[in-house]
Amino acid sequence: MKKKIDVPIEESIRQKQIMDKLSVYIKGKKLKYHLSTFGCQMNAHDSEKLKGILEEIGYEATDQESDADFVIYNTCCVRENAELKVYGRLGSLKHNKKNNPNMLIALCGCMMQQDAVISKIKQTYRHVDILFGTHNLYKLAELIQTRLDTGKMVIDIWDNHKEIVEDLPSIRKFDFKASVNIMFGCNNFCTYCIVPYVRGRERSRKPEDILKEIQELVADGVVEITLLGQNVNSYGKSLDKPMSFAALIQAIEKIEGLKRIRFMTSHPKDLSDELIDVIRTSKKLSDHIHLPFQSGSTRLLQKMNRRYTKEQYLELVRKIKEANPNVALTTDIIVGFPGETEEDFEETLDVVRQVMFDNAFTFIYSKRTGTPAATMEGQVPEEVTKERFNRLCDLMNEVAAKRSGLKVGQVEDVLVEQVNRQDDSLVTGRISSNHIVHLKGTKVLIGKIVPVTIVENKTYYLLGESIQQA
Known part of the structure; x- marks a missing residue:
């Protein structure tokens, strides 16, 4: 059963005490873990925290899943392919567990926030030991301890989470650059997207906690940070004392030793003139903005619940380029959204030609059960979608080559x-x-x-x- 729990302020201390206790059992046994991450940069950053907890309690990393005593999948549910990969690999793990009966298998992340997924795993993949979601990854050590104590499958899925637990260990991929979550969740409910249902509503971290984390990272040798959120432009709205994203960047910029600031992802409807002023004046903000537009058709944008028009998006791009002529713009584009006509698709190509993106993440529309778009009329035939997708990729290759060509000699x-x-x-x-x-x-x-x-x-x-x- 899903539950909603408010995490007390002392939770990080409690979790560290559990880690200390568990490490007495784990350390010295030379147990290995293997972690696979599916999905976005938010998931990748979550995995850094999971690695930090596992190594704090005494597990050692291994690149070989077959050698692992603890296997964990941090899952994604944005696209069906990611889910199918997880199920396929779970099947093969059953054989591994027969050879190593003491091996533990854990699943976390967005997939686990879906009731149908939990039901399927309980029925079909009973060799899985621990299931938890997106709101309580900091409890990994406690969940491992519970599994060792009870010998039974542990399921700990929360509907929502208001408090944010700070100061947990993390293992970064690079010593000199790092990602920092500034907020969690999403309030936008785009009709094709399941993220708000699995990551919950927007919750912003306190600016003092963000600044403290970045200061510690810089002291540890980090020169570049990437600020992460499903929609960083709406940062601060949930705080007791609201603070804009632009003001947060200005505060971060004052940190001595930090050389570069990046951020993603930006929602066009919330990118303010205040932020554009920061783009114009900042000495540390990178010359790159990821600004998804998804479709060039205003009609489809309305069906997607994106809350801007083609013309508004293009005007926003004009302002950004005026503020920073060197800016590189990248984007997300969906092809084959329900009801997309050839005319709609031509509008998308027109935006690509006008903006001249440096790169684009292009996606064929993937129906996700539980989203409004999944039941919309006018699902586009697969062969039509693929033909349009190929045309879009050809245009993007041409545009990207022109944009990157401008760098030669610089x-x-x-x-x-x-x-x-x-x-x-x-x-x-x-x-x-x-x-x-x-x-x-x-x-x-x-x-x-x-x-x-x-x-x-x-x-x-x-x-x-x-x-x-x-």
Whole structure:
């Protein structure tokens, strides 16, 4: 049964006490964990916290799922394919568990917030040990302890969550850049999207907690942070003392040692003139804004409950480009939304041509049970959708090549992230506009911001030459 629980202020202390207790049992046993993340950057950031808890109690990471004593899937339900992958992999884990009877399997994330999914797992995948959702991931150690104490499947799913538990351990992918949740949930209820139903209503973190976390990250060597939320532009509305997203960025910008600030995702209806002023004046805000438009048809935007028109979106883009002529705009686009006509689709192509996006996440509409769009009339035939999708991709490739081509000959600051996976004589990083750049170098450059001349355009990545010695 789902429940709603208000988490007390002392909850983070209680969870740390549980971790300390559990670590006495886990540490020294050389137990390994494997965590798979499906879905968005919010899920990826949640997984950093899950890793932090697991390693705090004594588990060691392994890249091989077959070697793991604890397997956890952080799931996504935005698209059906992600759910099918989870079910497929759960089936294969049954064999692993027979070979290692003490292995534990946990599922969390958006899929678990759906009653039908919980019912299916209870009936079909009884080898799963722990199920929890999006609101209580900080309870992982407690849930493990409960499973070890009872020997029974543990199900802990909450409908909603108002309090935010701070100061839990986290394992970052990079030492020099990090993501920071500034809010959770969503109030927009786009008709195709299940996120508000599984992540709950908007809840903003207190600005002092956000600033404290970023200050600690910078003290630990972080030079770039990405502010995360389903709709960062509506940050602060749920606070006792409301604070705008623009004001939060201005406060973050004052943190010494922080070099770059990124954010995602922005909802066009809430991107304010105040934020555009910050885009114009900020010295640390990156030259990149992700601004989903989903469809160029105002008629379809109304059916999607997006609450802006094609013309309003284009005017917003004009203001942003006027504020920062170097800005790179990326977007999300849905093809084949119910009722989409050829004329509607041509409106989408028109927006792409006018805006000249640097990149786009393009999606074929995926029907999600429980959303209003799933029962709408006029579901577009698959063959029509695929043909339109291919045309959109062809146009985006053309537009992206033109946009990235403008970088050739420019000197850009690259934050080097890693040794190139295909060629270890190269390193890979990103410039302020979020374009990926490959250049000659060694691992000593990782974490550094180096000036680079862009010498070649490969559409979705660039080649550069460092103008200083490694």
